[in-house]
Each structure stands twice: as C-alpha cells, then as structure tokens.
Amino acid sequence: MNVEKRRRNTPQRKIIHEELCALKTHPTAGELFEIVRRRLPRISLGTVYRNLEVLHEDGHILKLETAGTEARFDGETHEHYHIRCTSCGMIRDLEMDLPINPVDHVTDPGGFQVEACDIRFLGTCPACQEITPGDEPGNQPIH
Amino acid sequence: MNVEKRRRNTPQRKIIHEELCALKTHPTAGELFEIVRRRLPRISLGTVYRNLEVLHEDGHILKLETAGTEARFDGETHEHYHIRCTSCGMIRDLEMDLPINPVDHVTDPGGFQVEACDIRFLGTCPACQEITPGDEPGNQPIH
DNA sequence: GTTGGTGCAAACGGTTTGCATTTAC
DNA sequence: GTAAATGCAAACCGTTTGCACCAAC
Numbered sequence: 283m284n285v286e287k288r289r290r291n292t293p294q295r296k297i298i299h300e301e302l303c304a305l306k307t308h309p310t311a312g313e314l315f316e317i318v319r320r321r322l323p324r325i326s327l328g329t330v331y332r333n334l335e336v337l338h339e340d341g342h343i344l345k346l347e348t349a350g351t352e353a354r355f356d357g358e359t360h361e362h363y364h365i366r367c368t369s370c371g372m373i374r375d376l377e378m379d380l381p382i383n384p385v386d387h388v389t390d391p392g393g394f395q396v397e398a399c400d401i402r403f404l405g406t407c408p409a410c411q412e413i414t415p416g417d418e419p420g421n422q423p424i425h
Numbered sequence: 426m427n428v429e430k431r432r433r434n435t436p437q438r439k440i441i442h443e444e445l446c447a448l449k450t451h452p453t454a455g456e457l458f459e460i461v462r463r464r465l466p467r468i469s470l471g472t473v474y475r476n477l478e479v480l481h482e483d484g485h486i487l488k489l490e491t492a493g494t495e496a497r498f499d500g501e502t503h504e505h506y507h508i509r510c511t512s513c514g515m516i517r518d519l520e521m522d523l524p525i526n527p528v529d530h531v532t533d534p535g536g537f538q539v540e541a542c543d544i545r546f547l548g549t550c551p552a553c554q555e556i557t558p559g560d561e562p563g564n565q566p567i568h
Numbered sequence: 569g570t571t572g573g574t575g576c577a578a579a580c581g582g583t584t585t586g587c588a589t590t591t592a593c
Numbered sequence: 594g595t596a597a598a599t600g601c602a603a604a605c606c607g608t609t610t611g612c613a614c615c616a617a618c
Contacts, residue, residue: 290572290617312607326575331608333573347492351583352607354492365537378532382525384544389521393551394508401527402543408536433592433597455582469600474583476598493608495582 289340295333297321302334302343303357308364308373310352346373365403369410376403432483438476440464445477445486446500451507451516453495489516508546512553519546 289295301317302309309317315330334355337343344356346364354373356364363376384399432438444460445452452460458473477498480486487499489507497516499507506519527542 288572288618292573292617294574310607324575326577327607328576328609329574347494351490351492365531365534365539367537368540374535374537376531376534378530380525380527380530382523384523384527385546387521387523388508388519388546391508391519391548392517393554394510394517394546394548395554396508396546396548397511398548399544399546402545403528403531403537403539404541404543405534405537405539411536411538431593431597435592435598437599453582467600469602471584471601472599478584 289336294318294322294325294329295336298330298333299337299342299357302337302355305357306375308346308354308356310354312352314355363401363403365405367407367410368404369406372407372409374407432479437461437465437468437472438479441473441476442480442485442500445480445498448500449518451489451497451499453497455495457498506544506546508548510550510553511547512549515550515552517550 298314298318301321302314305314305317307313311331311334312327314334315325315327318325318330334343334345338345338355341359342357344359346354346356358375363378364373365376366373380401384401385396388396441457441461444464445457448457448460450456454474454477455470457477458468458470461468461473477486477488481488481498484502485500487502489497489499491509494514501518506521507516508519509516523544527544528539531539
C-alpha cells in the first residue's frame, strides 16, 4: 500500500520548490510560474502545476485550497494558520496557538470519519484598511 | 453608502431560493439548476448563477467556496459548521458548539483587522469509507 | 535502455458576461 | 415607461491532459 512513485530530481522541480520556499506570499501557480521563469525561461505552466502537485503529494509544500478561486501554495509546512484579506485576497501567516482542537468537539459526525479541521481567519489587510476605512459591503464569513 | 440595489421578485429567484432551502445537500449551481428546471423548464444556468450571487449578496444563502472545486450553496444561514468529504466533496452540516472563539486567540495579527474565522472540518463520508476502507493517499489537512 | 518529466497546445469545467428580449414595478 | 432580470451563447480563466521529445537514473 501507498506505493511511492520514484521521483526524479529535475532542475525544474528543484527550482520551483526553492522559489516557493523563498517566498512568504503564498503565490498562485501562475505567480510562481512568472518567478520561476526568470531562472528557467523555457519552463511551461503545465510543468509548474505538475510539480506543485507532486510536491504537495509528497508533503513538501502546502496547497491552500481555501483561498479564493485560485489555489495558493506555501513552502512552509509546519503547523500554522492563515488569514485572508476579504478585500484583496492576500494571505498572511498567523503564528498562534489554540488551547483546544475543534475536532475534539464534534459531537455528532453523522457517520463521517473526522480527519482534520481547517481554520481560516478573515479580515482586512493593512493596505485595504487605508483604502476603505469605513463600511464596505464585505464578504460574510463562510462556514 | 451601502447602496442596496432595487431587487425584483422574479419567479426564477423565488423558486431557486425555495428549492435550495428545501435541500439539505448543499448543492452546486449545476445540481440546483437541474432541480429548478423541473419547475421552470426554460430557465438557464446563467440565471441560476446570477440569482445565487444575488441571494448570497443579500445574506439569504451561504456560499461554500473551496478553491479548485465547485462552489456549494446552503439555504440555512444560521450559525453552524460543515464537514467536507476529502474524497467526493460532499458536504454535511455539523451541529456543535465550540467552547472558545479562535478569533480571540490571535496574538499577532500583523496589522490585519481580524473579522471572523471560518472552521471547516474534513473527513471521509460513510459512502467513501466503504469504497476505501484502508489507507488511501489522503489529502493532508489544509491551513 | 527505461520510464518519469518536460514543453507545447489543445481541451476541460465551472463561472461570467454581452446582448437582445422580456417583465416586474 | 424604465430598469432589472432572463435566456442564450460565447467568452473567460484556472487547471488538466495527450503527445512527442528529452533526460535522470
């Protein structure tokens, strides 16, 4: 079980991983593609997607699917939280501890096997606070 | 500010809302389209999308977005949690209470104005447990 | 030499949009 | 009568995929 596929160390994969780890911006695949392209001008977007998938599969990076529409990626895999600006979509790390694990408080899982929970904070980033100091329509929290 | 647009009570909007509220399945736009179509055979998918957007904007329904997958909608707007099957994407309600509010435990918001947090549980639904009782690759928890 | 990976381009699937027409108000 | 909403179809955009060639092992 869990047949690990033999991976090859291609320069593309190495550089994609390197560049992602060098960033704290949780880039989208497209953004990372533009950055990697500066070092590998002939790389294709498909290769970036494929390698992000592989790196995620092997647990070397995080895939933040909870973002907006586009997936965002994170080279930092230690346990931490994220806050997303409801106005511009920007994501930032939050270093903090929770005194409880919400998973332990699920009373009736309805037959589900509860595996994890994903806490995402929502707010307004410094830049967007300046632009709209007042009362914007604002997205409602999503459950 | 917050200029509310004048809405019209079209039969389409009313029936879309009605049918969504009658369901506990958190349907996708496409699924709801198929259901609504039984009562309004000439309705278009675009109309369903537009009305779901409007209803969400006005706070009458919830929009459950996960990047990379289809959005799902919920006619039940009272505070409750959701668990999503990492295998088939199915969503179910969780009625439960948390003894704390994670928002109160953010120590360094990094200039963000923290507004809310969104807790989503991940697991395997009963149907998918039967199909794969053993150890699947499995998605890692997302933060 | 084998087989995983790449570059390219085309396909895919969910969602949005432009436009002429309809309809709620 | 006016402006919002509809139906339709085409466009959009992030992502995936088929394929011939390339390269890590």
